[in-house]
Structures are given as C-alpha cells and as structure tokens.
Amino acid sequence: MAKHTVTLIPGDGIGPEITTAMRRVVEATGVDIEWEIADAGEHVMAEYGTPLPDHVIESVRKNKVAIKGPVTTPVGTGFRSVNVALRKALDLYVNMRPAFSIPGTGARYENIDMVIVRENTEDLYAGVEFEQGKPETAELIKFVADHGAGTIRPDSGISLKPISIMGSERIVRYAFEYALANGRKKVTAVHKANILKYSDGLYLDVARKVAAEYEGRVDFEDRIVDMTCMGLVLYPEDFDVLVLPNLYGDIISDLAAGLIGGLGMAPGANIGADCAVFEPVHGSAPKYTGKDMANPTAEILTAVLMLQHLGEHDAAERILAAVKTVLAEGTDVTYDIKRTNTGSTEGAVGTQAYADAIIAKL
Numbered sequence: 001m002a003k004h005t006v007t008l009i010p011g012d013g014i015g016p017e018i019t020t021a022m023r024r025v026v027e028a029t030g031v032d033i034e035w036e037i038a039d040a041g042e043h044v045m046a047e048y049g050t051p052l053p054d055h056v057i058e059s060v061r062k063n064k065v066a067i068k069g070p071v072t073t074p075v076g077t078g079f080r081s082v083n084v085a086l087r088k089a090l091d092l093y094v095n096m097r098p099a100f101s102i103p104g105t106g107a108r109y110e111n112i113d114m115v116i117v118r119e120n121t122e123d124l125y126a127g128v129e130f131e132q133g134k135p136e137t138a139e140l141i142k143f144v145a146d147h148g149a150g151t152i153r154p155d156s157g158i159s160l161k162p163i164s165i166m167g168s169e170r171i172v173r174y175a176f177e178y179a180l181a182n183g184r185k186k187v188t189a190v191h192k193a194n195i196l197k198y199s200d201g202l203y204l205d206v207a208r209k210v211a212a213e214y215e216g217r218v219d220f221e222d223r224i225v226d227m228t229c230m231g232l233v234l235y236p237e238d239f240d241v242l243v244l245p246n247l248y249g250d251i252i253s254d255l256a257a258g259l260i261g262g263l264g265m266a267p268g269a270n271i272g273a274d275c276a277v278f279e280p281v282h283g284s285a286p287k288y289t290g291k292d293m294a295n296p297t298a299e300i301l302t303a304v305l306m307l308q309h310l311g312e313h314d315a316a317e318r319i320l321a322a323v324k325t326v327l328a329e330g331t332d333v334t335y336d337i338k339r340t341n342t343g344s345t346e347g348a349v350g351t352q353a354y355a356d357a358i359i360a361k362l
C-alpha cells in the first residue's frame, strides 16, 4: 500500500497540464503517493449535472489531503464557485498563501517573504445573496428601512457580509500559531473597521483579544486595507504574516503574487480541522488551455506545501531547490518568466519541458 493516498483534482483550463507537470515532479522524488483522481469543474457538468460531484468531496474526506488545479467559475451567472463550495463543504477555514522571492523570476522585488492567511468561509464570500427584483429582496430592503438601518434603493441586488466571533477567532489564532511554529515575528491584521464597524470592527476586536494572548512571543499590528495595499508596494519588507477576512485576503494574495513575479509563481493551501486541499492562487487561464505554455511553478510549489504537510520534508526541499536552480539558470523557463526577464518570450520552453528541467535537477 502506498504511504500516502492523495485526492488529485486536475480541474479546468490549464489545470490538467500543470497538475500533470506537478505529478511528474513529485513522482520523480520517489515519494510514495497513490493519486486518487476525482475531477471537478466546468468540464464534468455534462456527465454529473454538477461541477462538484459528491464523490469528489467524499474522496477528500476519506484521504484528508487533496491537491487541485484551478477550476473555472462563470462570471456573474451560472454555477457558484466550486472552490468556494469545496472550502465550505469541508470547512477549510484557512487559505494560506506564502509569497517569497525566488531569484530568476524577473520580479520587481527581490526580498519578499510574507505569508497571507485568508479567512475562507465567511465575509462577502459566504454566498448569501439577494437578487435584484425578487420579492425576498424587497422584503429585506423593507426590513432594513423598518429597523432604521438605512435606505437601500429598490432596484438593488444585495450581498451580505457576515463576520462572526468564532470565524475571526479561529483564523487569527491560526495566524499566530503559524507564526510561532515557523519562526515568524509579526502578525498584521488587515481590515476596514473605520467604515465597517459591525463586521470588520468585530474582526478587529477579536484579533486584538487573540493577539494579547501571544504578547511577548509574536508582535501584532493592525492596518486598514487600503493603506496595506500602498504599504505592500512601497515597503513589502515591513510585512511578515498577514491575516485577513475573505475578500481582502483574495485581493491581497494576487497583489502579493505580483510582488514575486506573477500568478504563475504563487502557491496556496486550504486547511481545516480535518482536511487540507492544496491549490495555487491562480485560475484556469482559459486562453492558454492545451497549449503547453502555462507556468506550472505555482502548482509545483503548492505540491511542496503538500509534501511538508505530509511530513515529506526531504522531497519538499529537493523540489524547492530544483525549482530555484532552474529559475536561476533562466534557460528552460516558460513564456511568462522569459518575458519578465528578457522582455520577449523567445526561447521559452513549454510546461512539460520546464518540468523535465526541474526533474533533471532533483
């Protein structure tokens, strides 16, 4: 029997190509993993009538560890995000996204080393929405007016932003525990509590209370989200661990990805009390589907996080070192890295050839 059984969700768009590259790199380390393939996404709709069949959730529940490629979500209409549904179904309340510089990516900054800890289950992403024109939306608008809570235009659509004590406590505590376990010095709680007094205000109150328990062990500060954006661009070295409610966490993770050379470089993990689902920050980049062009680094670094989680530290370190060597050499790299380094995509290699270059350095 394999030492680890991991659910593999290839996903949509570039997902199958980058997960194949990832899998080849992981297997080349000799680590003993059996992959249980359970696919989800737009392309399984026709077969199962849903983008997230129950057997996918069951497979992750059983194996407790999954790695996935990106999954397409139609904008505005159509089914809700598979990623959000998976995070909710398995209560994967942490979205952990490290952002660290690797020389050779051509990124604008060289010494980025921060970790984004994003709350994954509530806030504007809770999926509690009222469609414009529906009777229940009119009822809600009346309820708000009747309680003196404000006037909402009758032709509005409404998305609710619930933030709870429990949800805030456990994410902030995770950020502090992560900081302690990984030798990190500071946690920054990001919010807009000056405007959103009852949601972000509550989050900030809870964050301060949790922070007090760690006083003397991990430093704490809080920052308003807009100032945080400017700070990240001007002085990224000021940041260490950032803990954020869902929406800000989503946006700031892409900003952090930009600091380290783009979405093709940014790994991530969704973690709950029982299961963990590893996935890169980026989406399914549909325009690159099937072209053997996409950069699989984010997916491969996501596998590094997964291997650390599985206790396979040696394999994780070997892959990270091999990725660093290939990027530093700068010859066998994908189009995006070639372009940030030379201004042109000329000489770039494909997704699988890049994986081959990494395998050769293991």
Ligand code: NAI
Binding pocket: 014, 018, 069, 070, 071, 072, 073, 074, 083, 263, 264, 279, 280, 281, 282, 283, 284, 285, 286, 287, 293, 294, 295, 296, 298, 336
């Ligand atoms: P995206 O991240 O797929 O792509 C934006 C652009 O970033 C691409 O056009 C490409 O230029 C670049 N890019 C992204 N990944 C890359 C890679 N590995 N290598 C090279 N270049 C890369 O974002 P977009 O276009 O907003 O979303 C496309 C679809 O992905 C949507 O349906 C969205 O809902 C979904 N999505 C899924 C996620 C997930 O499964 N976790 C996360 C984010 C978006």
